[in-house]
Amino acid sequence: MNEAAVVLVRSVISFGSLLIFARMLGKQQVSQITFFDYILGITIGSIAANLTTDLTSRSWTHWVGLAAWALMVFFLQKVTLKWRKASIYLDEEPxxxxxxxxxxxxxxxxxxxxxxxxxxxxxxxxxxxxxxxxxxxxxxxxxxxxxxxxxxLPVTAEDLKITTPYKGLGTELIYDGEVVEQNLTFVNHDRHWLDNQLQAFGYQSPSQVFLAVLAPTGDLFIDGYRDNLKKYVDISDYNGLR
CATH class of the missing domain: 3.30.240.20 (bsu07140 like domains)
Structure with missing residues (x-):
């Protein structure tokens, strides 16, 4: 029972440390991961695992190793950002x-x-x-x-000299049955307008809507919890899923 409690405490420490170090290192480890980054990630994860379950040694030694590796990676990121030759040597080039x-x-x-x-x-x-x-x-x-x-290359609208409307990003007005009030204000609309739009689509309240997105063109996409599809397309060849 004591060992289980120790593992639980160490797990919390390891999880919290990894969360802090991951935030410190930023998104570079995931967005543009190289082979060297991959090895560094595995090593840091292995140290964190040992911190959690290795009861034959003190936890602080593993934590120091975890912190040291994270700091070395952080320092390496700073060096590669400032020194072009180091970046080429470590990460190579396209x-x-x-x-x-x-x-x-x-x-x-x-x-x-x-x-x-x-x-x-x-x-x-x-x-x-x-x-x-x-x-x-x-x-x-x-x-x-x-x-x-x-x-x-595929033909584009520019190749054909066709003027196209601005696309942009849609704004979520309803997410998982809840109205996003700040987004509704951002697009210069109110709940009365939203309720009228929902009723036009056959919904009585936002709680019936899974997602509602307003496009820059003014088109409103609404998806309810009940799709009411007359026919479902099944692409599986496994009978157990039917």
Missing amino acids: VIVIMNGKIMEDVMHKLRYQISDLQEQLREAGTFDINEVEYAILERDGKLSVLKKSQY
Whole structure:
């Protein structure tokens, strides 16, 4: 029973420490994670796990190690932001693997990047014909950015000289049955207007609505808790889900 209590206390300490250090390190660890960042994350997580369950040693030693690793990562982030050479050495740079439609074999050999990997990532980027590719850049996080040749690019409204309306972001007016009053005020509307809109869609109160979003164009999207679909589309081939 005492061991369980110790593990519980250590878990709270470890969880709180990770939360603080994660906030301190920011989003770089997730948004543009490199292989080195991945290793650092695993190491910090392993230290936190030992802090929680390793009862053969004192907890403060693990916490010092956890704090030291987090501070070293924080310091490394500051160095790479200020010193370009350090950033290139640690995180490397994006590398062109296809240039002007030609595969850069020497670059791929240097990166130990196989042609099968290239083809797979091209397919993931929506390109199944390598003849369509003008440039392909292997980013620092291992993802492949693809620029197709001009004749294979989709036609845009600008190409056709068509004027399009401003899209922008929609504003949530109802979220999970609750009216977001500040957003309603922001779009210069009141509850009376919202109630009229809901009634036009067949809803008697906001509690019947799962989500309501007002687009910049003035169009209102409303999704209720009951969809009243006459026919459900089933894409599963497993009978147990039906």
